[in-house]
Amino acid sequence: MFLILELLFIVLLSMVLFMLYKNERASSANLVPHAKLEEYWKGSERRSCVRFQKDMDVQYLVEKKPHLKNGRAVDISEGGLKLLLDEKPAVGSVLDLKITLPGSKYTAEIEGEVAWAEEAKPASGAGQGKRQFHVGIKFLAVKGASARELAKYIGSACADMTG
Numbered sequence: 001m002f003l004i005l006e007l008l009f010i011v012l013l014s015m016v017l018f019m020l021y022k023n024e025r026a027s028s029a030n031l032v033p034h035a036k037l038e039e040y041w042k043g044s045e046r047r048s049c050v051r052f053q054k055d056m057d058v059q060y061l062v063e064k065k066p067h068l069k070n071g072r073a074v075d076i077s078e079g080g081l082k083l084l085l086d087e088k089p090a091v092g093s094v095l096d097l098k099i100t101l102p103g104s105k106y107t108a109e110i111e112g113e114v115a116w117a118e119e120a121k122p123a124s125g126a127g128q129g130k131r132q133f134h135v136g137i138k139f140l141a142v143k144g145a146s147a148r149e150l151a152k153y154i155g156s157a158c159a160d161m162t163g
Contacts, residue, residue, distance in 0.1 A: 054102070061096040062089055073099060078154055080112065080138045088117045088133040095137065099150075106149040112137035 056073040060083070071085040081099075089095065091114050099108040115136040122132075142150055 044093060056102060057100040058083060059098040060085075063094045063096075074134065076154065078139075078151075080115065080136060083135045083137060084120060085133050085135050086100070088119070088136060089114045094140065098135070101149060101153045104149060104153060107145070108146040108150040108153075109143040110139055110146065110150070111141040111143070112139050 003114050053075050054073065054074070058071045058073050060071055061068050069085075069087070071083050074082045074084050076082075076099075093114050095110075095112050095114065097110040097112055099110065103109055115138045117133055117135045120132045120134045
């Protein structure tokens, strides 16, 4: 008799726990915001800093390698830029950049970290022989007066976009 009461108590307790679990799942599902993947990819810029499509000459030096190389900046923001290079630097490596700011006599000197790198698709009609890479750079430090000139340049690019 005592065994039957224990089993009945365990079944009753299991039912109560299951109902509590089910109720908790239902209420938490209503609180969690849901988003569709398509909506994520549509819409405005998701970066913390808006990027501006600007084509600029860049000279760069990969850490611990003594020779200066040339590349192109594809876009720029307050926090970083995307480069088009003939080589694929390792993610995490530090580059010293000299960016020629269009319409200015100044060259911005920046230290940046490679955040990502991927092979660039060749433009239509471009030669297939030369491999190039898009490289995302996160700014670590802007040297000297370059910070003011770079901020002024990005501010003017922002004004051009909105105005």
